[in-house]
Amino acid sequence: MKKIFLRTCFVLLLAAFSSAYSGSCFEEPKDVDDCRARAEQGDPEAQYSLGSAYGAGMGVPQDNKQAFKWFHKAAEQGHAAAQFFLGGMYQFGDGVPQDDKQAVKWFRNAAEQGVAEAQFVLGSIYNYGKGVPQDDKQAFKWFHKAAEQGHAVAQFYLGGMYKFGDGVPQDDKQAVKWFRKAAEQGVAEAQYRLGYMYSEGKGVPQDDKQAFKWRRKAAEQGHAAAQFFLGTMYSEGKGVPQDNVMAHMFYNLAAANGNNYGRKNRDKMAEIMTSSEIAEAQKLAREWMASHE
Numbered sequence: 001m002k003k004i005f006l007r008t009c010f011v012l013l014l015a016a017f018s019s020a021y022s023g024s025c026f027e028e029p030k031d032v033d034d035c036r037a038r039a040e041q042g043d044p045e046a047q048y049s050l051g052s053a054y055g056a057g058m059g060v061p062q063d064n065k066q067a068f069k070w071f072h073k074a075a076e077q078g079h080a081a082a083q084f085f086l087g088g089m090y091q092f093g094d095g096v097p098q099d100d101k102q103a104v105k106w107f108r109n110a111a112e113q114g115v116a117e118a119q120f121v122l123g124s125i126y127n128y129g130k131g132v133p134q135d136d137k138q139a140f141k142w143f144h145k146a147a148e149q150g151h152a153v154a155q156f157y158l159g160g161m162y163k164f165g166d167g168v169p170q171d172d173k174q175a176v177k178w179f180r181k182a183a184e185q186g187v188a189e190a191q192y193r194l195g196y197m198y199s200e201g202k203g204v205p206q207d208d209k210q211a212f213k214w215r216r217k218a219a220e221q222g223h224a225a226a227q228f229f230l231g232t233m234y235s236e237g238k239g240v241p242q243d244n245v246m247a248h249m250f251y252n253l254a255a256a257n258g259n260n261y262g263r264k265n266r267d268k269m270a271e272i273m274t275s276s277e278i279a280e281a282q283k284l285a286r287e288w289m290a291s292h293e
Contacts, residue, residue, distance in 0.1 A: 032059045039070060047074035048082040055085070064095030075106060083110035084118045100131030111142060119146035120154040127157075136167030147178060156182035156190040163193075172203030183214060191218035192226045199229075208239030219250070220292060224257035231265060244273050248281035253288060 032053065038046035051070035054063045068089050074082035087106035090099045104125055110118035123142035126135045140161050146154035159178035162171045176197050182190035195214035198207045212233055218226035231250035234243045248269045254262025270278055 039073070042073075042077075044074040044077040044079040044082070047071075047077075048079050051082060051085065064089070066095075068095035075109070078109075078113075080110050080113040080115050080118075083107075083113070084115050084121075087118065087121070104131040111145070114149070116146045116149040116151040116154070119143075119149070120151050120157075123154065123157065136161070138167075140167035147181070150185075152182050152185035152187050152190075155179075155185070156187045156193075159190065159193065172197070174203075176203035183217070186221075188218045188221040188223045188226070191215070191221075192223050195226065195229070208233070210239075212239035219253070222257060222292065224254045224259040224262065227251075227254035227257065228259050228262045228265070231262065231269075235265070235269065244269060245277050245281045245284070248273060248278065249284045249288065252281065252285045256285075256289070 032050075035046050035050050035053070039050045047070045051067045051074060052058070053060050054070065055067035056062065060066075068086070071082045071086045071089065075086045083106045087103045087110065089095050090103035090106060092098065104122070107118050107122045107125065111122045119142045123139045123146065126132055126142065127139040128134065132138075140158070143154045143158045143161065147158045155178045159175045159182065161167055162178065163175035164170065168174075176194065179190045179194040179197065183194045191214045195211045195218065197203050198214065199211035200206070204210075212230070215226040215229050215233070219230050227250050231247045231254060233239050234247035234250060236242065240246075248266055251262045251266035251269060255266055273281070
């Protein structure tokens with residue numbers, strides 16, 4: 001997949017660490033001692049729970065080294081979630097020296113047990129060649145496994161691989177299929193790409209209304225390029241009635257999100273608008289931004 005088309009998966013993994021550290025061994029702080037006793041007796045679920053507790057500082061002081069210790073014990077017994085988190089700790093050097101090869105080892109173990117997030121991360125690792133030789137076919141393989149389990153970002157990446165023919169023969173229809181699955185789960189970049197496919201008639205019949213629909217969904221999530229193209233669609237009357245005020249509004253939103261083309265087109269549009277039209281467009285832009293914070 002083209003690197004410009006990908007966002008690094010490791011930021012997503014870090015977010016997963018912060019939100020998914022949880023175990024089922026205890027619900028109250030007083031249960032920590034019981035959980036530790038079970039962990040020391042070799043219970044992998046208790047070991048995983050204790051690792052989660054140390055990772056999050058839940059009922060115990062936060063301690064990455066202790067988190068690593070208990071995740072490692074559970075992982076060695078085949079605990080899939082512990083294997084996934086252990087891979088992450090090696091990837092980031094949390095509680096253990098950073099080691100890409102060990103990260104790959106444990107991500108692979110978890111991925112082979114069907115952990116969708118691990119499959120996605122392993123696909124990303126092969127895509128970037130981090131700890132393994134870069135390999136589009138292996139990236140495709142693991143993205144596909146995660147995508148089939150409903151992993152939204154993997155579905156988006158899979159669509160991109162079909163779109164660009166990376167690791168798989170180029171196929172616009174398959175690209176549309178996977179972009180759509182990710183778009184329906186709310187992935188803004190997938191919504192934007194699906195809008196592009198409809199706009200260009202790639203893998204689907206050309207349809208400006210559908211292009212507008214999906215670009216607007218992305219724009220509502222702050223996607224600057226989608227906002228820019230909505231401005232263009234209003235300017236040219238494609239998929240919607242021609243409307244300079246709305247065009248200015250969307251160009252302005254794109255500019256506010258750092259899109260230089262949006263800034264340039266907004267200023268050009270202002271040259272053919274009345275002062276009252278510009279004021280209305282600016283008012284609409286402010287209202288949009290207030291309602292999409």
